[in-house]
Amino acid sequence: MLYNNLSSYFRKKHGKRLKKICIDGGFGCPNRDGTCGVGGCIYCGERGAGEHIDEGLSIEKQVKTALSKAGDEELFVAYFQSFTNTYAPLEILKKRYDEALIDDRIVHLAIGTRPDCIDEDIASLIASYKNRVGVWVELGLQTANDKTAYVINRGYDTSVFERALKILEKYEIPVCVHLIVGLPGEGEEEIKATCKYLSRFEIWGVKIHSIFVMKNTRLADMYYNGEYEPPTLDEYVRLASYIISHLSKKIIIHRITGDCPKELLVAPSWNENKNEIIEKIQNYLKENSISQGSLYGDFK
Numbered sequence: 001m002l003y004n005n006l007s008s009y010f011r012k013k014h015g016k017r018l019k020k021i022c023i024d025g026g027f028g029c030p031n032r033d034g035t036c037g038v039g040g041c042i043y044c045g046e047r048g049a050g051e052h053i054d055e056g057l058s059i060e061k062q063v064k065t066a067l068s069k070a071g072d073e074e075l076f077v078a079y080f081q082s083f084t085n086t087y088a089p090l091e092i093l094k095k096r097y098d099e100a101l102i103d104d105r106i107v108h109l110a111i112g113t114r115p116d117c118i119d120e121d122i123a124s125l126i127a128s129y130k131n132r133v134g135v136w137v138e139l140g141l142q143t144a145n146d147k148t149a150y151v152i153n154r155g156y157d158t159s160v161f162e163r164a165l166k167i168l169e170k171y172e173i174p175v176c177v178h179l180i181v182g183l184p185g186e187g188e189e190e191i192k193a194t195c196k197y198l199s200r201f202e203i204w205g206v207k208i209h210s211i212f213v214m215k216n217t218r219l220a221d222m223y224y225n226g227e228y229e230p231p232t233l234d235e236y237v238r239l240a241s242y243i244i245s246h247l248s249k250k251i252i253i254h255r256i257t258g259d260c261p262k263e264l265l266v267a268p269s270w271n272e273n274k275n276e277i278i279e280k281i282q283n284y285l286k287e288n289s290i291s292q293g294s295l296y297g298d299f300k
């Protein structure tokens, strides 16, 4: 196998592929409301990564709609995707997570959030779901380079990520780390530094996103002003392959592309062809005789 993907993981664990129910839990983000920043990360759209989720539906309705289209045998992950899904008082978090777990066919709870919105109480609440479903937390690191973090207005530095990882580790909550390839000012050196940084930690999963410029974002302004140019598809394929080959073989790679709704995409146009991107990465890995973890030893 070229890399451990999530489908294979689920097939091993449940004997089948699982479907994701992407949920907008009605949360906000401290990097947009002034608590730690304003304007948000420069690539973040108006729906905080939930652009493809129907607007204005309750959590229960979102889940029921997805389940109503599925057969009795299908299994699901309830994935709180939009904005920062641990950014609320504990009782609200619990109420919203409970609203999603309304059917036995939902066998995992996945929660996307920021490292600065993880504390012991939140981790303890999330861990409490482990007796009902599988649980994991997704942290939007994007890069290990604090200089880039400042440029993209991420609003926290890597020490905050490390603190969150420690807390989640204490509660034995698997962590999936999000990375973005093609951030402003980042090339091969920065990707190498991020991979080397990640090799220091026991991480359960990684999502590799190709950057895209979305309408009505600060990154779009930078693109139109000539201050930013996304990588070419070939550059992306090379850098994504670098990451794959330098991740521990134990890590589950959840995705290797980004996904921008067509109507919101400014650039690069190659982002529209998800299957082509995946195929190119797989071909690159084969042609160069590399696979997940085959170059991980470079860091030892």
Ligand code: SF4
Binding pocket: 029, 030, 031, 032, 039, 040, 041, 044, 045, 048, 049, 082, 083, 084, 114, 140
């Ligand atoms: S942390 Fe997430 S939701 Fe908040 S601004 Fe950044 S990308 Fe958007």
